[in-house]
Amino acid sequence: MQREIRRSAAATAVLACITLASARGRAEPACGAPEHPWVQVLAAPEGSPSFESLLRAELASRRIDLCSEQGSHAAQAVATVEIARREGAAAIVVQVRDAVTAKRVERDVDLDSIPRDGQPLTLALAADELLRASWAELALSTAPRPSTPVPRAVTETVDAALKPAQRAPRGAFGALGVMEHYSGGQTLYGADLQGSLWITRRLSAGARLGLRSALSASAPDGDVRATAFVAGLEAALTATPPAWRWGLDALLRFDLERLSYLAVPNAGASAPGGAATAFLAGAGARLSWTVAGPIRLMAEVLAEVPVRPVEATDSGGGVVGVEGVGVEAALGARAVF
Numbered sequence: 408m409q410r411e412i413r414r415s416a417a418a419t420a421v422l423a424c425i426t427l428a429s430a431r432g433r434a435e436p437a438c439g440a441p442e443h444p445w446v447q448v449l450a451a452p453e454g455s456p457s458f459e460s461l462l463r464a465e466l467a468s469r470r471i472d473l474c475s476e477q478g479s480h481a482a483q484a485v486a487t488v489e490i491a492r493r494e495g496a497a498a499i500v501v502q503v504r505d506a507v508t509a510k511r512v513e514r515d516v517d518l519d520s521i522p523r524d525g526q527p528l529t530l531a532l533a534a535d536e537l538l539r540a541s542w543a544e545l546a547l548s549t550a551p552r553p554s555t556p557v558p559r560a561v562t563e564t565v566d567a568a569l570k571p572a573q574r575a576p577r578g579a580f581g582a583l584g585v586m587e588h589y590s591g592g593q594t595l596y597g598a599d600l601q602g603s604l605w606i607t608r609r610l611s612a613g614a615r616l617g618l619r620s621a622l623s624a625s626a627p628d629g630d631v632r633a634t635a636f637v638a639g640l641e642a643a644l645t646a647t648p649p650a651w652r653w654g655l656d657a658l659l660r661f662d663l664e665r666l667s668y669l670a671v672p673n674a675g676a677s678a679p680g681g682a683a684t685a686f687l688a689g690a691g692a693r694l695s696w697t698v699a700g701p702i703r704l705m706a707e708v709l710a711e712v713p714v715r716p717v718e719a720t721d722s723g724g725g726v727v728g729v730e731g732v733g734v735e736a737a738l739g740a741r742a743v744f
Contacts, residue, residue, distance in 0.1 A: 444558035445472035446538065447484040458490070461531035469567075470560045485561060486541070488534045501533045505541040507561060509554040512541050539568050575649065579603045581741020583705065585617060590731030591718065595619040595635055601741065609645040614638075619664075626721035629672035633719070633727070636665045643693065656693040658709060662686075666729060668719045685729045686715035701744060707737040 446466060448459055463473040474484070487504045493515065502513040516533050518526045542565050544550045545557060580602045587595040597620060603613035619635035639662035646655045667682040691709030698704055711733040718728030 443470055443472045444485045444560050445474050447487045448473060448475050449487050449489040458527040458531050461528050462534055465535045469564050485558060486538055490530055501530060501537060503537040503541055506555055507553050507557055508541055508544050512537050539564060543568060575608045576605050576743045579741045579743045581739055583737040583739025585737045587733060587735045589729050589733035591728040593727050593729045595621050608649050611643045613641045624727040626726045628721050629670060631719045631726050632669045634667050638663050652697045654695045658691050658693055660689045660709060666717050683717040685713050685717040687711050688714050701742045703741055703743060705739050705741060709735045711735055
């Protein structure tokens with residue numbers, strides 16, 4: 408297995424600083440913990456930062472030790488790493504002998520374009536990639552039976568390497584049942600269709616369309632019934648990591664609600680109907696739960712203020728209206744794509 412590894416001097420220097428800082432922040436391993444598998448270094452190149460320190464820091468993040476000799480380990484090394492210069496060529500050979508899969512893999516690394524202080528990091532990365540590539544064979548159903556028991560840290564390394572990167576969602580579409588109530592006395596029930604597009608991994612913009620109906624409200628001269636059509640825009644900021652199964656979003660929403668009132672007068676009275684448009688501003692939260700694949704259940708609660716209220720009147724007095732302070736609650740589901 409051969410491949411040239413080339414990295415820019417700037418990128419290598421930055422990564423070297425980060426990795427070396429991580430390595431210095433850890434105590435040197437005792438190389439004797441029986442619960443940790445270990446990798447043995449047979450030969451390492453000279454240079455600073457140290458090849459061994461850099462590779463040790465990378466392996467330690469997966470609970471694997473790096474040692475130059477067996478020490479007090481009861482078990483044999485799961486792999487050995489050797490660095491050598493290929494005779495008659497400028498390339499450095501990174502060789503891994505994998506005791507778990509009983510094979511040897513190697514790679515030629517051309518260091519001509521790598522600054523001298525970045526070469527140990529390049530070789531450490533190459534060695535770590537070879538180890539993970541060799542162990543990846545364990546995930547194949549047709550692979551030969553491992554020659555030695557597979558340590559848990561090695562299995563977890565393979566699982567992490569083969570796990571597909573989670574794709575950021577691009578949009579969502581769903582339906583919800585909605586209830587609105589305002590201190591002006593109006594209570595509306597209905598359903599919405601919602602759609603959203605993600606601007607970043609945590610910020611999305613959306614729109615909704617909905618229909619509403621209200622129970623009859625009693626007036627001095629009869630009853631008042633109402634229906635409404637809603638169109639709105641929203642912004643949602645996800646407070647939880649996108650990879651979590653459940654999510655919490657902060658919502659900011661602006662709606663136009665077109666209300667149509669139908670008057671049902673008592674005997675001897677007359678009352679015309681009417682229509683008006685309310686402008687609403689609201690803020691609240693959405694809780695979601697992934698139930699299967701892209702399907703998520705949702706619950707929303709928002710406080711709303713009618714910036715432009717609407718009121719139905721009878722004999723000059725108010726009967727019911729979208730005014731004062733309101734609360735909106737919704738339950739539903741959506742598909743994320």
